[in-house]
Amino acid sequence: MDAIWALGLMSGTSFDGIDAALVKTDGVGLEAFGPGGAFDYAPGEMDAARAVHADWRPFRRAAAGGDAAATLAQAGREVDAAHAAASARLLARAEAAEALPEIVGYHGQTVAHGPDDPAGGWTWQLGDGAALARALNRTVAWDFRCADVTAGGQGAPLAPFYHFALARALGRGPVCFLNLGGVGNVSWADPEAAGPEAPGALVGFDTGPANALVDDWMRARTGQSCDRDGAAAAAGRVHVDRLRRNSIEAFVARRPPKSLDRNEFVQALEAMQGLSTEDGAATLTALSAICAAGAQAHLPRPAATWILCGGGRLNPTLAAMIAERVEAEVIPAEAAGLDGDLLEAQCFAYLAVRALRGLPLSAPGTTGVPRPLTGGRISRP
Template sequence: MKHGMIRALGMMSGTSLDGVDAALIDTDGQRIGGFGRSGYRAYSCNEAEILHAALGRWPGDDGVTEAAALSVAAHAALAADFPEAELIGYHGQTLAHDPGGRGTHQAGSGAELARQTGRRVVWDFRTEDVRQGGQGAPLAPFFHWACADWAIREGRMEAVPVVFLNLGGVGNLTWVDPAAGGPETGCIAFDTGPANAPINDLMRARGLGARDDGGALAARGRADARIVADFLRHPYFARTPPKSLDRDAFAGLSEAVKALPDADAAATLVVALAASVAAGLDHLPASPARLLVCGGGRHNAAIMQALSETLPCTAEPVEAVGLDGDMLEAQAFGWLAVRVLRGLPISGPATTDAPAPVCGGRISPARK
């Protein structure tokens, strides 16, 4: 393994189940040397149905083999567009997450992806953290610390505490203190609550498309305050972090909005999302100077407005400091892949509740 910077291809398919993101990153596993080009492969309607059908299932259950094979094939097809990548960080497709019980399940074999791509693959990032008693999620926080370090070195932000809020299927935030010596001591992270997943599921269930593009539907609706108040009574919000969620941990919220008209249901889910983030900020050492939003949720104007109206700090897309909010999670798994190669921790007590910093992940050699 060469010293210095490695060009890694990070790949991510989140719980929103819309497609695969891929992004190149140059890193030594600590600092970010630079960002490369990126790409996206959308799932077809049939592919999305296969993945949706396997949600909540574990190895050996019906539909899991098909979902795993689909994940590998989709990632391999997209990876072919990046021949310059020296290795691949492959997250797999999360189907179930139960760290206090059965563990965590990301479908898709990194060994098979290495065979199909002919390149070394780092994968299975979460299992070791869970085995050691951690939540196994979120895993992007150490990368968020590296992003803050990069933005400060580039003169794009001041060296003050900042929060990264990722809005994928589930929401998660990372408190980053740049004054700390590294991610092991400079991060606090946890899942905030449901994000895009219930909104996407609502749209699909009502035949309105795959997502509420731009938040247009929610913007026309009126949130049901009673449903939001009931949602906030869930014991999860009072739990001290670190803590993590399964995609469908708040199925009761989706059930509660079923009787509402389309726009009101969407508006209620948006306000609930913002309220859950506000509840999360109460667990931080102080209110951050700014909150940087990444993930698909930042494209939803109704969500961004709800955050601005609810939070005590400015909410803005991560592009404000020169980062790519669509590709941050993919970049994270490229960065984490290099950390795994170098034997560096990828999670720790303040991010996943593991008892000590965890060097997780598996490495599959290139095979033809």
């Protein structure tokens, strides 16, 4: 199958904006990377979507109507409109670069994630791929997670299949990709395996909180959206006793597959009460590093290199704390020749082509799904 250009879109639970990137791929290998960029949300642009994410439970019952249903509908329109606008801006650059995409990978906006719900696993992303296909007049792949959850998988992480392709392109292996978003997730990849769905090729799972707890702490204490450059954590002291006052250890020790909702460990924030801003930031940053390093116990064999991705790679305090605890070389994505800001968007461009061609997006080693499984819905304009 010939390689085609694909546009990937990703909006994380930080609600700061949309990452968009172009990749040329046949759904197996990577032929070329095209333009990409980050498109920040304007003030007020995502107010309804933020409200749904902040307290999603009333909106799960919104089908009956009323104010909740109206807010939920507005949230969906906001997400679609923002992604259409970001796509249009990147498509202008793509045309100049002769890299116009044949398909768009639309992750949507995660509201909540409950794969282990005793009443039945579920995952919830805002965003209508059919609406985006009409707006862009392009084929859109979307709803990437639901098929996996329905089949008994965790629905996350989905990045490992893309990380496998990157590991092959880099000629490194085995290698770990550690994505530090709101939640951390790790992909251990052996690029010498026959393919990403082959037994033993991949292990992927969520490690625990990455930036979410520190971001929430800084927002509550200072109004800032994050601990920029890890400055507050660097100036603080880690309170080891506070690290023991939470249940995260049980999650770290649990064997994969496993995945998290962004807000699953809010009790860790409560354990920081009474600390200074700096000490709380330091302690929560250490907690994220401990969670990340704890992933080593669940890997088939050690990786020589850990590649840091996501916004957390720009926090030198967090990166240093991880490097102290991981028995391997720890480098940012850029040191491996990658764009650490665009990897997640590139991932959904890659997965869009796999979905279009009926190739698996997940496997027992990544989400715990019983067998390699394709997924995603395809909407055409």
